[in-house]
Amino acid sequence: xxxxxxxxxxxxxxxxxxxxxxxxxxxxxxxxxxxxxxxxxxxxxxxxxxxxxxxxxxxxxxxxxxxxxxxxxxxxxxxxxxxxxxxxxxxxxxxxxxxxxxxxxxxxxxxxxxxxxxxxxxxxxxxxxxxxxxxxxxxxxxxxxxxxxxxxxxxxxxxxxxxxxxxxxxxxxxxxxxxxxxxxxxxxxxxxxxxxxxxxxxxxxxxxxxxxxxxxxxxxxxxxxxxxxxxxxxxxxxxxxxxxxxxxxxxxxxxxxxxxxxxxxxxxxxxxxxxxxxxxxxxx
Numbered sequence: 001x002x003x004x005x006x007x008x009x010x011x012x013x014x015x016x017x018x019x020x021x022x023x024x025x026x027x028x029x030x031x032x033x034x035x036x037x038x039x040x041x042x043x044x045x046x047x048x049x050x051x052x053x054x055x056x057x058x059x060x061x062x063x064x065x066x067x068x069x070x071x072x073x074x075x076x077x078x079x080x081x082x083x084x085x086x087x088x089x090x091x092x093x094x095x096x097x098x099x100x101x102x103x104x105x106x107x108x109x110x111x112x113x114x115x116x117x118x119x120x121x122x123x124x125x126x127x128x129x130x131x132x133x134x135x136x137x138x139x140x141x142x143x144x145x146x147x148x149x150x151x152x153x154x155x156x157x158x159x160x161x162x163x164x165x166x167x168x169x170x171x172x173x174x175x176x177x178x179x180x181x182x183x184x185x186x187x188x189x190x191x192x193x194x195x196x197x198x199x200x201x202x203x204x205x206x207x208x209x210x211x212x213x214x215x216x217x218x219x220x221x222x223x224x225x226x227x228x229x230x231x232x233x234x235x236x237x238x239x240x241x242x243x244x245x246x247x248x249x250x251x252x253x254x255x256x257x258x259x260x261x262x263x264x265x266x267x268x269x270x271x272x273x274x275x276x277x278x279x280x281x282x283x284x
Contacts, residue, residue, distance in 0.1 A: 028056030035060035046070010051248035054109035065092035080271025099264040103175035108252035113179035117170030120246035150206035159232035177276030184219030
């Protein structure tokens with residue numbers, strides 16, 4: 001981190017001011033407080049840290065640079081930002097910026113994905129201590145524990161195009177491309193396309209997910225008959241009993257859930273070949 005600060009400070013057009021934040025809930029107010037004397041904000045951390053800054057970034061409307069220091073770094077992966085800190089810092093110096101969407105569920109903002117079911121259970125299981133001790137392996141250990149206890153639940157899924165009742169293990173709604181340490185929410189998902197991408201795992205046995213691992217890695221899981229997919233700007237999800245909602249790895253609310261897209265909500269520094277950003281070829 002110190003090397004990244006020095007790299008930024010060496011640039012003639014950048015003067016770095018360091019601000020430490022000791023609690024998640026203080027990050028957005030800190031960004032808003034500093035907006036008058038700052039042209040950009042650089043965050044060192046993972047998806048949870050960046051999620052904590054979302055509300056402040058929307059209000060302050062100053063560009064975000066990311067130094068990926070977390071476990072999964074899914075937003076950085078979507079934006080084409082490498083885990084090498086020197087390369088990530090150079091992206092900020094190069095100044096390639098794009099406006100991206102944010103997702104919102106029951107008033108809570110998210111960059112990558114919000115979900116009900118398995119991922120919310122995983123967020124409860126995957127403690128901070130487990131992340132620190134095991135890193136990415138901690139995700140696998142927690143996932144095994146969650147899958148062994150998994151049971152489907154009943155839900156109603158409603159968008160502007162359709163309404164369906166489902167018996168499901170998980171409903172996930174993505175804004176970006178990557179989540180869960182590199183899985184794709186949908187092969188062609190983009191974080192600036194003004195659309196949310198939904199999938200629902202409508203199977204009775206969680207063990208079948210092991211057969212779908214490759215499909216989830218590349219975002220092709222919608223080809224399986226047990227997986228419902230949809231794309232919309234808004235979704236309403238209701239469940240028979242209250243279920244927690246996980247947004248970017250944090251438990252933020254409970255069902256019933258209202259999801260919506262906030263198009264082009266903030267500006268971020270991105271790599272030039274970011275897989276989760278719309279290109280001329282995508283539009284064509």
